[in-house]
Amino acid sequence: MADVTVDQVGRLRRPAGIRSIRLGDVKVSYVPDGDVRLRPLDLLQDSTDEVWAAHPEYLDAAGHLVGSVGALLVEHGDRALLIDAGFGPQAHEAPDGPLATIHGGALADGLAELGRSPEDIEAVAFTHLHADHLGWACLPAPGGDRPVFSRADYLISEPEWDRRDLxxxxxxxxxxxxxxxxxxxxxxxxxxFPGVRVRITPGHTVGHAEYVITGGGRRLIAFGDAVHSPIQIDHPDWSSGFDHDLARTADRRRRRLVAELAEPGTIGFGVHFADVVFGHVRQDGDGPAWRPVDA
Incomplete structure (x- = not known):
């Protein structure tokens, strides 16, 4: 397994704050909403106690895998698109299974810090329809009954919406x-959206989508929940306990995604990747590794 830098050790144990990068005329920013703590052996069932004992940098004091919860703001001139919508102002704790705790509520503050309001968002593009990605899109604005994103269309892949019965x-x-x-x-x-194309990648859900953002000779792949943790970059065969189709996410998606993220000029965005949400893949040590990109 590839080595982890000293800087990454601290960042893997905390959820991300606001981070931005530029792709030519396009600015992309991670907008935090909260954080999630996950039980590593339940989330990645092909991992072992020995793996986590050898890599404590991923775990908090309680032995939970630390993750971020939030959204990706894409800006082109005066226009603004949001990819996913966080968890919203709520909290949940589970006694067993992959999820230990999750909470949200900070998204509007993050948008404001970036100079945006929910009314500026022309569309919310969803990677998939899980609660930690729907959040604010399903709630009224505080103190009223109007939607938080009052001007936005909600963009959902056809196969995902077709199976809303699930x-x-x-x-x-x-x-x-x-x-x-x-x-x-x-x-x-x-x-x-200008420079943003959808590609439908079933596996995590029946109609899971990724968004490919291009500009300035580079591309960014917002890969949603195709990968939950940077450690899966080293082990693309490890599927998540939340995945709808384990074989498809491992064999048909993550392996290809890891190879793509190693290509020149390619950046990845992992919405749940602790404080290393933007990164690229480099072959270091014994295998591929996730390396943060912050500028």
């Missing part, structure tokens, strides 16, 4: 109803 079965009928009034489905390869 959400209803999971007790998320209210979220589906809140989304339905604003949904515009998108197809593979469609340009949804």
């Amino acid at each position: 959400l209803v079965e999971q007790g998320m009928a209210e979220q589906v109803a809140a989304l339905a009034r604003r949904v515009r489905t998108v197809t593979d390869g469609e340009e949804v």
